[in-house]
Amino acid sequence: MADITHPPMEQLQDLEYCIDSNPPWVETILLAFQNYILMLGTSVMIPSMLVPAMGGSSGDKAQVIQTLLFVAGINTLLQALFGTRLPAVVGGSFAYVIPIAYIISDSSLQRINDPHERFLQTMRAIQGALIVASSIQIVLGYSQIWGLFSRVHSTRISCGRFMLPYPLQWGPPTFSAGHSFAMMSAVIVSMVESTGAYKAASRLAIATPPPAYVLSRGIGWQGIGILLDGLYGTGTGSTVSVENVGLLGLTRVGSRRVVQISAGFMIFFSTLGKFGAVFASIPFPIFAAIYCVVFGLVAAVGISFLQFTNMNSMRNLIITGLTLFLGISVPHFFNQYWTSSHHGPVHTNAGWFNAFLNTIFSSPATVGLIVAVFLDNTLEVERSKKDRGMPWWVKFRTFRGDNRNEEFYTLPFNLNRFFPPT
Template sequence: MAGGGGGGAAPKHDDFTPHPVKDQLPGVSYCITSPPPWRNLYLPHAVHMLKSIFDRFAVLFTIPIVWLYAYLLTVGGAYRNAPPKTQFHCRTDRSGLIGGAPWIRVPYPFQWGAPTFDAGEAFAMMAASFVALVESTGAFIAVSRYASATPIPPSVLSRGIGWQGIGILLDGLFGTGNGSSVSVENAGLLALTRVGSRRVVQISAGFMIFFSILGKFGAVFASIPAPIFAAMYCIFFAYAGSAGIGFLQFCNLNTFRTKFILGFSVFMGLSVPQYFNEYTSIAGYGPVHTHSRWFNDIVNVIFSSKAFVAGFVAYLLDNTIDRHEASVRRDRGYHWWDKFRSYRTDTRSEEFYSLPFNLNKFFPSV
């Protein structure tokens, strides 16, 4: 303690001076002078969302764009001096479809008069229905494959063919001019969109029934140029065909038996119908030309179907060549399908194939 006088003044401390901000946070200058990384934050999510949208609605986006382009070419006179065949396929105003169609037209049974019966035509339509049955079976299998359902039991296939027969009967009553068949394009569309909900099919059917009354609406769709449909078919049929090829994974493709059956059936399925179609286009009648017109129609219609010829040849060879050998059954892949030969064997079949609106009570699948 210092003596004398007043107490000594307290020592004076220097003012607190913090370190510069850049020394405390070396990266702060980057945050101040650079914008936030919006691209890295939001762009991946936006791309993922847009990808799912374009996957689901690819057809709805592409058709209007190309259709509008064809309309602009038509209005601009691009097809004015084109050959008639080009104008027929590419113009959007051909034959006055939209202008000549009525606004409202309600279809009703026998609108074209009383039905007539001809034995020859009946046999020809039976042959066409049989061919449609074979092609529809392939479409059923493709749809079940892309919808991630269990393999279709035979009873469900029979039920689907029966409903198809009811559709053909309604076609005859309303005079549509063509029969009903399973749309292979819809199987490809299911694979493209990956939407296998029954609700979508039910809503689509309701829209089609409602808009069938509006004649202008149907005429607008009829004005879509044929090349647009051809482009869609290239995609849809590719998916439908790949579904059938995918089933070959259950077969033993290393055996010469399987290779011969596969190659020969595909070759005959492409060449025989091509011969029948070219012969008919040149001669005006099919290769089978006898005095019985109904017999000619049956044979020519059946062998003009690529799916039927290929399937028939493959079925015939697969059930005749070395069928009773022990190793052939495994090479054919039959052991994979044993548990799906009955509707009640797999409990998931009820979930996938039961009819809506409690119709299973009247149309059971057993």
């Protein structure tokens, strides 16, 4: 039995570079470029799906892609410097597709006959909704509420030669209560998915799990990122790129510097349309094949946290099994329903209400979180503290609970003097 015993380990042992160690410069640049190429898939797919439905031309689509890449570079740099400081890429998210589809189908916009004018008015409506909805992450992040909550759960493109995106390039945003409320659902989903991605990134970067203060700081900066999405007009909101988190494990390099340089590539190539279009023309099936590996790796990292719980407990087996089953099957049902009927199972006369619930229940991470948190905090709670793994998580709840947190998560430029951990 001694030969087949694998004791729980706080950190992965077979990674080559951790969050604070850096590969040689040539390898760093190549890995950074690899991160840039990987996030191109989502950055091209989302505008390719949404812009034609908005009435936009191929030129409009190219400009949206360039804007999305530019803002993704800024958001990634802000997150790596001042947010969680984890090697996490922040880019466009499919979580926003349903609320955006609701805005696109708005009858007041559909009545506009000129396609380009309809595209501009739709983009401005999306911008307004993103600006308002971003306040959720900003408030929940900087008020520390999200960190406290985290304790309860355990194509070829036609592009111009040079284009520098700038705020309000599509015109002044327009605001609608219904649009904003629908967009808030995607912001909530983004927070849930990003929290899981941050914890996976910390494990793949050989760092401690981010304490509540650091998670809140990261979500606050992510809210500012969504605000920038709204101001610049990226056509969608942003979240942590799960595929790039998986790449940390695939390359066995969790260096923060790699992601920071990758952000520089995003900003640089977003301004050079023709050059960036060469890489953006990589066939989608190639991205799909890579996604199979990296998404599976991130899922496995999440499951690895169960080693700190008692998986010989029937209570834990029930919670784990039900969470996995409902977390996969419910979103699959909602997505299949949307594909066949062009609307979700929730289909009332209130479009914003439909978009809100359909977005929430189309997210595997969000459905899984709801099920897991409910069951973990209602089934034999007091008798199962050790089985739940609570003793292991205690020291990671606060910034000063583990001495290593200061090494991994302290702000640069001595900013902790002005923004001390709470």
